Amino acid sequence: xxxxxxxxxxxxxxxxxxxxxxxxxxxxxxxxxxxxxxxxxxxxxxxxxxxxxxxxxxxxxxxxxxxxxxxxxxxxxxxxxxxxxxxxxxxxxxxxxxxxxxxxxxxxxxxxxxxxxxxxxxxxxxxxxxxxxxxxxxxxxxxxxxxxxxxxxxxxxxxxxxxxxxxxxxxxxxxxxxxxxxxxxxxxxxxxxxxxxxxxxxxxxxxxxxxxxxxxxxxxxxxxxxxxxxxxxxxxxxxxxxxxxxxxxxxxxxxxxxxxxxxxxxxxxxxxxxxxxxxxxxxxxxxxxxxxxxxxxxxxxxxxxxxxxxxxxxxxxxxxxxxxxxxxxxxxxxxxxxxxxxxxxxxxxxxxxxxxxxxxxxxxxxxxxxxxxxxxxxxxxxxxxxxxxxxxxxxxxxxxxxxxxxxxxxxxxxxxxxxxxxxxxxxxxxxxxxxxxxxxxxxxxxxxxxxxxxxxxxxxxxxxxxxxxxxxxxxxxxxxxxxxxxxxxxxxxxxxxx
Amino acid sequence: xxxxxxxxxxxxxxxxxxxxxxxxxxxxxxxxxxxxxxxxxxxxxxxxxxxxxxxxxxxxxxxxxxxxxxxxxxxxxxx
Numbered sequence: 001x002x003x004x005x006x007x008x009x010x011x012x013x014x015x016x017x018x019x020x021x022x023x024x025x026x027x028x029x030x031x032x033x034x035x036x037x038x039x040x041x042x043x044x045x046x047x048x049x050x051x052x053x054x055x056x057x058x059x060x061x062x063x064x065x066x067x068x069x070x071x072x073x074x075x076x077x078x079x080x081x082x083x084x085x086x087x088x089x090x091x092x093x094x095x096x097x098x099x100x101x102x103x104x105x106x107x108x109x110x111x112x113x114x115x116x117x118x119x120x121x122x123x124x125x126x127x128x129x130x131x132x133x134x135x136x137x138x139x140x141x142x143x144x145x146x147x148x149x150x151x152x153x154x155x156x157x158x159x160x161x162x163x164x165x166x167x168x169x170x171x172x173x174x175x176x177x178x179x180x181x182x183x184x185x186x187x188x189x190x191x192x193x194x195x196x197x198x199x200x201x202x203x204x205x206x207x208x209x210x211x212x213x214x215x216x217x218x219x220x221x222x223x224x225x226x227x228x229x230x231x232x233x234x235x236x237x238x239x240x241x242x243x244x245x246x247x248x249x250x251x252x253x254x255x256x257x258x259x260x261x262x263x264x265x266x267x268x269x270x271x272x273x274x275x276x277x278x279x280x281x282x283x284x285x286x287x288x289x290x291x292x293x294x295x296x297x298x299x300x301x302x303x304x305x306x307x308x309x310x311x312x313x314x315x316x317x318x319x320x321x322x323x324x325x326x327x328x329x330x331x332x333x334x335x336x337x338x339x340x341x342x343x344x345x346x347x348x349x350x351x352x353x354x355x356x357x358x359x360x361x362x363x364x365x366x367x368x369x370x371x372x373x374x375x376x377x378x379x380x381x382x383x384x385x386x387x388x389x390x391x392x393x394x395x396x397x398x399x400x401x402x403x404x405x406x407x408x409x410x411x412x413x414x415x416x417x418x419x420x421x422x423x424x425x426x427x428x429x430x431x432x433x434x435x436x437x438x439x440x441x442x443x444x445x446x447x448x449x450x451x452x453x454x455x456x457x458x459x460x461x462x463x464x465x466x467x468x469x470x471x472x473x474x475x476x477x478x479x480x481x482x483x484x485x486x487x488x489x490x491x492x493x494x495x496x497x498x
Numbered sequence: 499x500x501x502x503x504x505x506x507x508x509x510x511x512x513x514x515x516x517x518x519x520x521x522x523x524x525x526x527x528x529x530x531x532x533x534x535x536x537x538x539x540x541x542x543x544x545x546x547x548x549x550x551x552x553x554x555x556x557x558x559x560x561x562x563x564x565x566x567x568x569x570x571x572x573x574x575x576x577x
Binding site: 006007008009085088089091092093161162163164165167168169245246249250253255256258259260263264267268271289293 | 505506509516520523524527528531533535537539540541542543544545546547549551552553555556557558559560561562
C-alpha cells in the first residue's frame with residue numbers, strides 16, 4: 001500500500017486462492033471424467049498399464065475426485081470470495097493490518113501444503129474410509145489449524161470493520177466457519193492405533209498415521225452422515241449463498257429483492273439443515289424416529305432453500321434483459337435455478353417411499369451433480385469472472401468464449417443428471433423386481449448391462465463440462481494480459497472483450 | 499416416564515419453541531421494518547452495491563463515525 005496515497009482493498013490473498021481453485025478444479029474434474037469413463041468402460045481402469053493399476057483404478061481415484069472438488073476447488077473459491085468481498089462489505093482493507101495480511105497468507109500456504117500431502121496420501125491409499133473425511137489424524141490436525149486461521153481472519157476483519165451491521169454474506173460465512181469446525185471435530189474423533197500397538201507397526205496392525213474412529217457400528221454411521229450431509233450444507237451451500245448474495249446484486253447493479261427475506265431464510269436454513277442428515281440412513285439400523293426426523297426436516301428444508309433461491313431470482317426483477325446480454329449473469333441465474341431444482345429433488349429423495357427406490361442408486365449421484373455442477377460450479381465460475389477484472393484491473397478476455405463455455409457446460413450438466421435419473425430409477429426398479437414366489441427377477445450383472453448406455457452418456461456430459469472448464473481457465477489466463485480498464489468500468493457489469 | 503418418552507417430549511417442545519421463535523422473528527422483521535438503530539433492513543442491500551472503501555457506510559461503527567465527522571479524512575488512515 002502506498003502510505004500517502006488513498007487506501008485501497010488488497011486482493012493478494014484472494015488472488016492466490018483463485019489460482020488454486022483454477023488449478024485444483026481442473027485436476028479434480030479431470031479425475032471425475034476419468035472415473036466416469038472407467039464406470040462406462042471398466043477396462044479403462046488400467047489406462048496406464050497393469051503395473052500402475054493400483055493408482056488408476058476407480059476406488060483409489062474416487063476420493064481424490066470428491067475431496068479435490070469439494071475441499072480443493074470449492075473451498076479455494078469460497079476463500080477467494082471471502083478475502084475479496086469480506087473486505088468490501090465490511091469496508092476495511094487487508095492492507096490496513098499487517099497481522100491480518102500475515103494470517104491470510106499463512107492460511108493460504110498452510111492450506112496449500114496440507115492439500116498437497118492429502119493428494120499424496122490418497123494416491124497412496126492411506127484412508128480412514130470415512131466418506132469425505134478420508135484424511136488420517138495428522139492431516140485432521142493440520143486441517144484444524146487451517147480452519148482456525150480462517151476463523152481468525154473472519155474475527156479480525158469483522159472486528160476492524162467500518163460497517164456496523166454484518167452483510168448477509170458475512171452471516172453465511174460465519175455459519176460456514178462454525179458449523180464445519182464442529183462437524184470436523186466430532187466426525188474425526190479417532191484414536192491413533194500406535195497408542196495400542198507399536199509405532200513401527202511390528203504388530204502388523206498399522207502404521208503410525210493409522211487411526212480408528214471413536215464411534216462404532218451404527219453410531220459411527222450416524223455421526224458420519226450427520227457430518228456428510230452437513231458438509232453438503234456448510235461447504236457446498238451456505239458459502240455459495242454468501243457468494244451469490246454479493247456477486248449477483250453487484251454484477252447486476254440491483255439491490256437484493258428482499259433483504260428481510262434473506263435474513264429469515266438464513267435462520268430458517270440454520271434451524272433445519274443440521275437435522276436432515278438422517279435421511280442418508282433410511283432403512284438402516286439407526287432408530288426409526290431418527291430416520292423420520294431426517295425425512296421430515298429434509299422436506300421442510302424446501303422452504304428456507306427456496307426462500308434464498310427465489311430471492312436471488314427476483315433480484316433480477318425488471319432487469320431480465322441482462323440474462324440475455326451478459327453471460328456472467330447467465331451463470332448466476334442458471335446456478336440459482338439449479339439450486340432451486342436440487343433443493344426440491346433432495347427432499348423428494350428423502351421421502352421414505354421414494355428412498356426405497358432411490359437409495360444406493362445412480363439417481364443420488366445425479367442429484368449430487370446437478371447441485372455440484374449446476375449450482376456450486378456455475379456460481380464459482382461466475383464469482384471468479386466477476387473478481388478477475390477487479391483484481392487484475394483488466395477486462396475479461398472474451399465474452400463469446402464465455403457464452404460458448406456456458407452452453408457447453410449447461411449441455412454437460414443436463415446430459416449428466418438426465419442419464420443418472422434414468423439409470424438410477426432403472427436400477428432401483430430392477431433390484432426390487434421379483435416373481436410371484438419372491439425370487440429376484442434380475443441378477444446384479446443384468447442391471448450393469450442395461451445401464452451401460454447411460455454411463456456412457458454421463459461420461460460424455462462430464463467431458464463437456466470439463467471442456468467448458470478448461471475454456472474458463474484459458475479465459476481467465478488471457479484476462480491477466482487483456483485490455484486495461486478504468487475504475488469507473490468496474491462499478492457493476494464486468495467489462496468484457498469481444 | 500422412560501428415556502424414550504422424555505426424548506420425544508423434549509424433541510417436540512424444542513421443535514415447537516424454535517418454530518414459534520422463527521415465526522416471531524418474521525413477524526418482527528415485517529412489522530418493525532427497521533432495526534434498533536433505525537435503519538431500514540432493505541437499506542442494508544447497499545452494503546454490497548456501494549462498497550468502495552471511500553463510500554459512506556450504511557450504518558457506520560461508532561469508531562468510524564469519529565473519522566467521518568470531519569476531523570480526519572476517510573481513506574487516509576484508520577486505526
